[in-house]
Amino acid sequence: MKFFPVLLSFLLLSVSCATSAPVSFDGFLQCLTRKTQSTLPIFDSIYTTQNTSYDSILHAPMPQVKKNSTTGEKTVEVSFIAHFLGSSDKLVALLNKRFPELGIQSTDCHEMSWVESIVFWADYPLGTPISVLLNTTNMAVYSKGKSDYVKEPLSKDVIESIWKHMIKIEKILLDINPYGGRMAEISATATPYPHRAGNLFHVMYYTYWTEAGINATNRYVRLTRELADMMTPYVSKNPREAYQNYKDLDIGVNQDNQTDFATAAVYGMKYYKDNFARLVLVKTMIDPENFFKNKQSIPTLPRVGDGYIRGILPLIESAIG
Ligand SMILES: *[C@@H]1O[C@H](CO)[C@@H](O)[C@H](O)[C@H]1NC(C)=O
Numbered sequence: 001m002k003f004f005p006v007l008l009s010f011l012l013l014s015v016s017c018a019t020s021a022p023v024s025f026d027g028f029l030q031c032l033t034r035k036t037q038s039t040l041p042i043f044d045s046i047y048t049t050q051n052t053s054y055d056s057i058l059h060a061p062m063p064q065v066k067k068n069s070t071t072g073e074k075t076v077e078v079s080f081i082a083h084f085l086g087s088s089d090k091l092v093a094l095l096n097k098r099f100p101e102l103g104i105q106s107t108d109c110h111e112m113s114w115v116e117s118i119v120f121w122a123d124y125p126l127g128t129p130i131s132v133l134l135n136t137t138n139m140a141v142y143s144k145g146k147s148d149y150v151k152e153p154l155s156k157d158v159i160e161s162i163w164k165h166m167i168k169i170e171k172i173l174l175d176i177n178p179y180g181g182r183m184a185e186i187s188a189t190a191t192p193y194p195h196r197a198g199n200l201f202h203v204m205y206y207t208y209w210t211e212a213g214i215n216a217t218n219r220y221v222r223l224t225r226e227l228a229d230m231m232t233p234y235v236s237k238n239p240r241e242a243y244q245n246y247k248d249l250d251i252g253v254n255q256d257n258q259t260d261f262a263t264a265a266v267y268g269m270k271y272y273k274d275n276f277a278r279l280v281l282v283k284t285m286i287d288p289e290n291f292f293k294n295k296q297s298i299p300t301l302p303r304v305g306d307g308y309i310r311g312i313l314p315l316i317e318s319a320i321g
């Protein structure tokens, strides 16, 4: 880890239920259900397992450009943020066993409720009251995001090129999510999300700016695309995979009110790999008129004449069991 100009260890800790017993992941889910309105079932969207060894849901190194306050020199600072569902004692013990070189102490941890962690992820300083979430007047912040999956370690030279490019853009952060572990155990076809075993990490390039106007937009979008172009040799290929939740209109976009199959196949394979075909079959069965759509939605099967190819529905039904 010597190549990071500044290493800032920061760990966020989230416990929703105060309890003296060790907090298990299943226990956390029960707690979440108890504390969640039944009309908003967060519970359903969280992957659960009998094995309670899985309790860290996020651990993201986050490189960002920082200015040295005395010299004015720009550098890249890397924050390691872990969002752990359990007590700080348990986390400190775990990290000191696995990453003793980090020297994590309980003072690096902040225990908070789930809703307080939402305020944290929205980039407010620690201690900001949760009532800030009621403020619906947002500052205008423009952004451009792109994402990549990395399967081979990056060399120091590549990391240095990334740093240089980031310093040129300045208003950018990289959000890096490590893979392996539980992510590698889940089959690529178990859910629509296909990016599982074989990935070292996922990276989001996120450029954000507040200057209004087309010139600022053009500059930041161009620089972000240049960074992604520079990364081409070092990331996933055929297809160059992308994360559907970080919508990137550079990888294909439909006109209003239509979902063109050939256009969709390009972004669809990047977002869903082989699962794309099954998603098309499901879409064709459930929403044949393409009522639900956005510029990067799943297409229906192309129509032939005034209908689908004869016998397609039984085929779909058997394909999705
Ligand atoms: C829990 O982990 C053990 C050991 O890795 C494994 O044998 C078992 O199948 C797992 N159980 C579940 C429900 O995933």
Ligand SMILES: *[C@@H]1O[C@H](CO)[C@@H](O)[C@H](O)[C@H]1NC(C)=O
Pocket: 006, 068, 069, 070, 071
């Ligand atoms: C700022 O630069 C000075 C002089 O090079 C250095 O001693 C100091 O550690 C730097 N501060 C940070 C936060 O990097």
Ligand SMILES: *[C@@H]1O[C@H](CO)[C@@H](O)[C@H](O)[C@H]1NC(C)=O
Pocket: 135, 136, 137, 138, 139
């Ligand atoms: C709400 O947010 C806006 C934009 O950040 C800010 O200008 C305003 O003061 C905030 N209002 C309150 C009541 O905090």
Ligand SMILES: *[C@@H]1O[C@H](CO)[C@@H](O)[C@H](O)[C@H]1NC(C)=O
Pocket: 213, 215
């Ligand atoms: C945008 O850039 C062009 C070309 O450099 C310049 O002529 C124009 O005045 C700029 N517009 C704004 C709003 O800054």
Ligand SMILES: *[C@@H]1O[C@H](CO)[C@@H](O)[C@H](O)[C@H]1NC(C)=O
Pocket: 256, 257
């Ligand atoms: C798309 O469809 C909506 C709803 O039918 C309609 O209001 C809108 O004008 C259409 N847009 C275009 C560009 O055709």
